[in-house]
Amino acid sequence: xxxxxxxxxxxxxxxxxxxxxxxxxxxxxxxxxxxxxxxxxxxxxxxxxxxxxxxxxxxxxxxxxxxxxxxxxxxxxxxxxxxxxxxxxxxxxxxxxxxxxxxxxxxxxxxxxxxxxxxxxxxxxxxxxxxxxxxxxxxxxxxxxxxxxxxxxxxxxxxxxxxxxxxxxxxxxxxxxxxxxxxxxxxxxxxxxxxxxxxxxxxxxxxxxxxxxxxxxxxxxxxxxxxxxxxxxxxxxxxxxxxxxx
Amino acid sequence: xxxxxxxxxxxxxxxxxxxxxxxxxxxxxxxxxxxxxxxxxxxxxxxxxxxxxxxxxxxxxxxxxxxxxxxxxxxxxxxxxxxxxxxxxxxxxxxxxxxxxxxxxxxxxxxxxxxxxxxxxxxxxxxxxxxxxxxxxxxxxxxxxxxxxxxxxxxxxxxxxxxxxxxxxxxxxxxxxxxxxxxxxxxxxxxxxxxxxxxxxxxxxxxxxxxxxxxxxxxxxxxxxxxxxxxxxxxxxxxxxxxxxxxxxxxxxxxxxxxxxxxxxxxxxxxxxxxxxxxxxxxxxxxxxxxxxxxxxxxxxxxxxxxxxxxxxxxxxxxxxxxxxxxxxxxxxxxxxxxxxxxxxxxxxxxxxxxxxxxxxxxxxxxxxxxxxxxxxxxxxxxxxxxxxxxxxxxxxxx
Numbered sequence: 001x002x003x004x005x006x007x008x009x010x011x012x013x014x015x016x017x018x019x020x021x022x023x024x025x026x027x028x029x030x031x032x033x034x035x036x037x038x039x040x041x042x043x044x045x046x047x048x049x050x051x052x053x054x055x056x057x058x059x060x061x062x063x064x065x066x067x068x069x070x071x072x073x074x075x076x077x078x079x080x081x082x083x084x085x086x087x088x089x090x091x092x093x094x095x096x097x098x099x100x101x102x103x104x105x106x107x108x109x110x111x112x113x114x115x116x117x118x119x120x121x122x123x124x125x126x127x128x129x130x131x132x133x134x135x136x137x138x139x140x141x142x143x144x145x146x147x148x149x150x151x152x153x154x155x156x157x158x159x160x161x162x163x164x165x166x167x168x169x170x171x172x173x174x175x176x177x178x179x180x181x182x183x184x185x186x187x188x189x190x191x192x193x194x195x196x197x198x199x200x201x202x203x204x205x206x207x208x209x210x211x212x213x214x215x216x217x218x219x220x221x222x223x224x225x226x227x228x229x230x231x232x233x234x235x236x237x238x239x240x241x242x243x244x245x246x
Numbered sequence: 247x248x249x250x251x252x253x254x255x256x257x258x259x260x261x262x263x264x265x266x267x268x269x270x271x272x273x274x275x276x277x278x279x280x281x282x283x284x285x286x287x288x289x290x291x292x293x294x295x296x297x298x299x300x301x302x303x304x305x306x307x308x309x310x311x312x313x314x315x316x317x318x319x320x321x322x323x324x325x326x327x328x329x330x331x332x333x334x335x336x337x338x339x340x341x342x343x344x345x346x347x348x349x350x351x352x353x354x355x356x357x358x359x360x361x362x363x364x365x366x367x368x369x370x371x372x373x374x375x376x377x378x379x380x381x382x383x384x385x386x387x388x389x390x391x392x393x394x395x396x397x398x399x400x401x402x403x404x405x406x407x408x409x410x411x412x413x414x415x416x417x418x419x420x421x422x423x424x425x426x427x428x429x430x431x432x433x434x435x436x437x438x439x440x441x442x443x444x445x446x447x448x449x450x451x452x453x454x455x456x457x458x459x460x461x462x463x464x465x466x467x468x469x470x471x472x473x474x475x476x477x478x479x480x481x482x483x484x485x486x487x488x489x490x491x492x493x494x495x496x497x498x499x500x501x502x503x504x505x506x507x508x509x510x511x512x513x514x515x516x517x518x519x520x521x522x523x524x525x526x527x528x529x530x531x532x533x534x535x536x537x538x539x540x541x542x543x544x545x546x547x548x549x550x551x552x553x554x555x556x557x558x559x560x561x562x563x564x565x566x567x568x569x570x571x572x573x574x575x576x577x578x579x580x581x582x583x584x585x586x587x588x589x590x591x592x593x594x595x596x597x598x599x600x601x602x603x604x605x606x607x608x609x610x611x612x613x614x615x616x617x618x619x620x621x622x623x624x625x626x627x628x629x630x631x632x633x634x635x636x637x638x639x640x641x642x643x644x645x
């Protein structure tokens with residue numbers, strides 16, 4: 001078979017587990033496994049940056065490992081938080097995102113395909129080596145749990161969201177733990193508003209993906225279901241025991 | 247059924263609101279075409295196509311030095327930094343044209359003379375994958391239309407607007423991208439099956455049309471997805487690679503190398519019969535593989551056999567002159583990865599003999615590079631595109 005369809009590609013690999021299983025597919029890329037699925041909380045893997053960028057390209061411009069941590073602190077942290085999570089509704093949580101997903105998004109910003117004024121401005125200044133360096137660094141940020149909600153999640157809406165995530169096969173690619181993997185983002189614990197805007201954008205075509213996977217997957221889903229999914233994923237705290245047997 | 251059963255489980259867990267939920271539930275989202283027929287095992291569920299990495303491999307990290315070829319051949323990096331390099335064609339004035347697929351959305355030109363820096367001549371055109379050069383014009387096919395840019399080698403700084411020859415291609419994602427050849431003033435292209443396995447209707451065929459887009463004719467049916475074909479310079483016959491269905495098993499079916507002997511009258515089996523010998527478990531009922539044209543050769547399970555080019559040069563030893571070079575891009579839905587450049591020789595009896603020619607694309611079961619298409623340069627050397635690494639290699643023989 002051909003390497004298909006990015007088109008339909010619901011990419012890869014469900015479950016964050018797959019990160020450990022699937023070897024990096026990418027020429028020359030040092031694909032650092034992302035941290036485990038959302039909800040598992042920070043662990044010992046934490047102090048990562050130095051270890052993470054262990055294999056910068058030997059190329060001319062590859063800066064030392066630590067400099068991406070410094071550049072992250074000056075360039076990214078003001079909006080995204082020093083640990084990759086800021087409670088700003090439309091600023092996505094970076095902590096816990098797989099490095100391959102991160103580099104595809106930086107690429108889309110740099111190419112002007114995914115539009116966001118602030119991100120495009122930043123991405124336009126980045127070289128290929130920078131894209132690698134930042135994505136490897138961000139891919140190694142340990143997940144940061146969401147703060148306790150002001151009001152407890154509505155159990156009916158959560159149950160409905162869980163059913164929709166099964167029905168629409170979100171878990172095929174994002175995993176039962178909603179942790180993503182490879183080019184699939186972690187959506188468990190992501191900000192609800194960001195998820196909502198993203199889902200609606202994929203459906204309408206205003207938010208391009210690296211592949212057509214999300215647009216294809218969402219084209220038939222009513223917007224109110226997308227909002228329920230956003231509500232559910234944002235409040236998701238680890239795989240539910242309830243449906244593990246499907 | 248599956249969603250129904252999960253709803254039932256859910257209902258037992260939280261009885262509130264179930265009737266409403268059951269009534270409202272819209273039909274489950276359709277599986278993507280590539281996932282049709284995928285077994286529900288954990289291993290299979292973790293396999294999916296992986297798009298090209300968004301950054302070409304740095305020149306000093308390319309696998310060029312790891313490639314292995316027969317004695318007397320050598321390979322060098324001809325161009326690097328060509329994101330998503332797919333199709334290769336050359337104009338009469340020495341310009342090499344390079345297409346792309348899902349990631350770059352570009353067509354590049356690389357002058358044969360000079361430092362081989364790729365220059366973007368078409369940008370922001372998704373699936374600008376099918377290209378062909380003919381009488382000074384560049385033909386470009388996306389998944390929806392076929393266009394022609396005239397006098398292209400004199401207008402590389404600004405191609406201008408193309409003439410649209412045909413805009414009724416079905417589009418979509420699965421197997422919708424194109425591979426083009428022009429032969430005897432006819433433009434050949436295929437419309438691949440819109441799925442892994444399904445009743446393809448008018449899809450899954452090789453067609454040809456006049457160069458102005460008129461008079462579309464069917465050349466071959468039952469062709470799941472061919473993205474590599476060429477005409478034997480000796481006989482004029484069309485040979486094509488075809489990508490076998492997925493998810494049947496790790497080791498079956500094989501991709502096919504096929505030979506068209508009666509244009510328009512032959513059916514090559516899809517979706518009823520695979521590799522000439524295996525009836526499809528679903529669509530094969532009531533059919534016999536004897537009803538379909540057998541492949542000339544088998545190309546390996548899930549090999550993703552892409553570009554096919556007859557070697558028309560003089561540089562390579564006589565053995566290779568008139569042989570077909572075939573790019574085996576390598577499987578995504580098979581546990582053990584492999585990729586190579588193979589060579590096939592028509593055996594004169596309708597079949598073909600195959601030999602592996604260049605290996606070294608896979609290391610530790612990961613791809614370092616993946617070959618896509620070929621171009622025989624005027625000096626007889628052979629260019630090979632690699633979309634995975636974003637590079638083009640040049641294979642030469644002797645001094």
